[in-house]
Amino acid sequence: MTPIPPKGPIAEANRLSMLLNLSLGNERFPVKVEQLARDYAGQFGHDDPITHVIGDDLPGFEGALYGTDKEERREWVLIYNSAVQVPGRIRFTMAHELGHYILHRHARKTFECSQDDMLRWESAEKRIEAEADVFASYLLMPIDDFRGRIGDDLVNLDVLDDCARRYGVSLTAAVLKWLEFTLQRAVLVVSTGGHILWARSSQSALKSGVFFRTRGRVVPLPEGSLAACDDIVVQERQGIELAAQTWFPREPKEMALREMKIVSDRYEQTMSLLILPKAEPRYWQQEGDDDGDERELLDDYIGSGHLPKR
Secondary structure, three states: OOOOOOOOHHHHHHHHHHHHHHHHHHHHOOOOHHHHHHHHHHHHOOOOOEEEEEEEOOOOOOEEEEEEEEOOEEEEEEEEEOOOOOHHHHHHHHHHHHHHHHHHOOOOOEEEEOOHHHHOOOHHHHHHHHHHHHHHHHHHOOHHHHHHHHOOOOOOHHHHHHHHHHHOOOHHHHHHHHHHHOOOEEEEEEEEOOEEEEEEEOHHHHHOOOOOOOOOOOOEOOOOOOOOOOOOOOOEEEEEEEEHHHOOOOOOOOOEEEEEEEEEOOOOEEEEEEEEOOOOOOOOOOOOOOOOOHHHHHHHHOOOOOOOOO
């Protein structure tokens, strides 16, 4: 069998998803990434298999992939940081390293992946890490299944948490995936100490000017928002209505949004999900503005799965 060259992160993840659908049907979630990594080479006719998937002490790294030459073939070892205590984060790390194996192993034989280094990567390095993240995201949370899971339900953090459990990922990762395909104007905001750390907007929110720029800025949480209420630890998973101008002053005075909030003791961070009514697109990005939008910032910072997990 002649191995098929990789086509790209989404195409490769979708190819595996189709095979899992055919072989396992409804029993395929959450994806058994370790078994998939071990079986991949034999399944697709490669002579350089992943022979070991292990947890180990990896100070400063989330995961790694190492190729070693033995006799007449190369073998690969996939390693995840055993100090990580969040199963969803480990699952994403393993899927990320599997993405490197499928997409990038012919270019080099060592991959060491951390969170902090993402701010300092050169463009080529940033690209392959982003591709591995995209692969992991699409493998673990196929959009067609995710859409079917949401259906016509009113989206809130309970609904998205149900999806997170189905796919074996963190709630943060599930919310980020939903933002990729939802038609609603929605914004995820992660904050600490009264300031926004980062935020991501859905496409429709971004096009209507509903986003935050945080690169090189200190952005305080708006007064009157649920996120800014830190006198009492508030968990609001269904959402409360408040004036949209509380968060986004350019929105109409009569418009309301729905704000949801979860406080994470583990990471001392607050996750807020904001959902707004439909609006006409308004393109606020001006030519020559070098700040970029928040989608680019989040990709630069940690990709679509390396966020602090709840």
